[in-house]
Amino acid sequence: MTRIFNFSAGPAVLPEPVLRQAAEEMLDWHGAGMSVMEMSHRGKEFIAIAEAAEADLRELLGIPADYRVLFLQGGATLQFAMVPINLLGGRKRADYVNTGEWSKKAIKEAKNFAEVNVAATAEDANFTYVPEQSAWKLDPQAAYVHICSNETIGGVEFHWVPDTGAVPLVADMSSDILSRPVDVTKFGLIYAGAQKNIGPAGLTIVIVRDDLLGRAPKGTAGMLDYKVHADAQSMSNTPPTYAIYIAGLVFKWLKAAGGLAAIAEKNRAKAKLLYDLLDASAFFRSPVRNCDRSLMNVPFTLRDERLDEAFLKGAKERGMVQLKGHRSVGGMRASIYNAMPIEGVRCLVDYMKEFEAKHG
Numbered sequence: 071m072t073r074i075f076n077f078s079a080g081p082a083v084l085p086e087p088v089l090r091q092a093a094e095e096m097l098d099w100h101g102a103g104m105s106v107m108e109m110s111h112r113g114k115e116f117i118a119i120a121e122a123a124e125a126d127l128r129e130l131l132g133i134p135a136d137y138r139v140l141f142l143q144g145g146a147t148l149q150f151a152m153v154p155i156n157l158l159g160g161r162k163r164a165d166y167v168n169t170g171e172w173s174k175k176a177i178k179e180a181k182n183f184a185e186v187n188v189a190a191t192a193e194d195a196n197f198t199y200v201p202e203q204s205a206w207k208l209d210p211q212a213a214y215v216h217i218c219s220n221e222t223i224g225g226v227e228f229h230w231v232p233d234t235g236a237v238p239l240v241a242d243m244s245s246d247i248l249s250r251p252v253d254v255t256k257f258g259l260i261y262a263g264a265q266k267n268i269g270p271a272g273l274t275i276v277i278v279r280d281d282l283l284g285r286a287p288k289g290t291a292g293m294l295d296y297k298v299h300a301d302a303q304s305m306s307n308t309p310p311t312y313a314i315y316i317a318g319l320v321f322k323w324l325k326a327a328g329g330l331a332a333i334a335e336k337n338r339a340k341a342k343l344l345y346d347l348l349d350a351s352a353f354f355r356s357p358v359r360n361c362d363r364s365l366m367n368v369p370f371t372l373r374d375e376r377l378d379e380a381f382l383k384g385a386k387e388r389g390m391v392q393l394k395g396h397r398s399v400g401g402m403r404a405s406i407y408n409a410m411p412i413e414g415v416r417c418l419v420d421y422m423k424e425f426e427a428k429h430g
């Protein structure tokens with residue numbers, strides 16, 4: 071068996087020990103005589119799995135008692151709608167900061183429900199930076215302020231938390247949740263699709279402050295109402311059981327690795343290897359402003375795009391895949407989530423140096 075280095079933006083690499091444990095437990099979970107996939111979501115075995123996953127996530131992120139953790143489906147994309155449906159609470163307007171492709175999608179969906187005020191946008195520089203808060207034009211009547219903490223496609227990340235006063239801050243953390251410690255109390259709501267840095271596709275995690283529940287308008291479908299899910303401990307219908315189980319194993323893996331401060335240090339070291347090379351190179355280039363560079367998704371371009379295909383082919387021959395940049399940006403993108411070992415990044419950096427020496 072050969073494991074390759076998978077730089078996919080999502081679904082993405084998972085920790086090998088997690089996959090091994092899942093394989094071992096595939097046919098018989100802890101003597102239950104069945105796979106987790108075959109268990110009733112209301113049985114005591116699965117309830118224990120879901121409760122442990124929530125407890126471990128709470129411990130990792132330091133989630134306070136007045137926040138609820140919801141295990142939902144529908145991806146981060148459904149949250150683009152559920153956030154306005156649930157948080158407008160009778161108000162009409164919401165603030166959005168536009169830092170790239172995922173912000174744009176969130177804004178587009180929110181416009182179905184709210185008057186969107188784009189409080190700041192980085193469109194003037196092709197979404198290569200995070201606008202300083204001093205330049206934001208927040209609406210005091212806004213029901214909430216929405217940001218995307220890490221633009222998976224553009225490789226732009228917030229390395230600071232905006233101060234929105236009494237207005238709840240909402241963050242799409244799909245691609246940087248669990249990559250570093252976060253002060254959850256600064257947010258009203260955090261959401262993340264699992265398939266970047268948590269686990270398999272199919273699970274979406276929402277962390278929401280209690281007082282923001284119960285604001286959905288009368289007539290809202292139950293499946294779109296946070297309060298319905300919160301009241302039912304995310305079991306108002308069948309949750310994505312296997313994805314929750316794998317996410318739970320990832321949480322245990324993170325705890326064993328020393329928690330989020332420890333993983334953040336590893337993530338900084340991995341990203342530094344790549345950015346140092348990009349900064350020193352006359353051949354490869356990062357389009358993103360230094361202070362806003364993502365530690366999770368690193369887009370870069372080659373000096374001559376006609377070499378892109380050769381670069382990707384050589385990478386594949388060396389056991390590195392999914393380095394092609396998003397179609398909207400071009401070039402390359404290396405996603406180096408928690409589960410990407412530093413050896414994978416070293417392998418990429420060595421290959422880039424070799425490629426530059428040959429073609430530069």
Ligand SMILES: *Cc1c(COP(=O)(O)O)cnc(C)c1O
Nearest residue numbers: 145146147172222242244245263
């Ligand atoms: C991947 C991604 C999404 C969309 O997630 P889905 O699970 O496909 O709905 C939204 N926001 C960000 C930041 C993402 O990286």
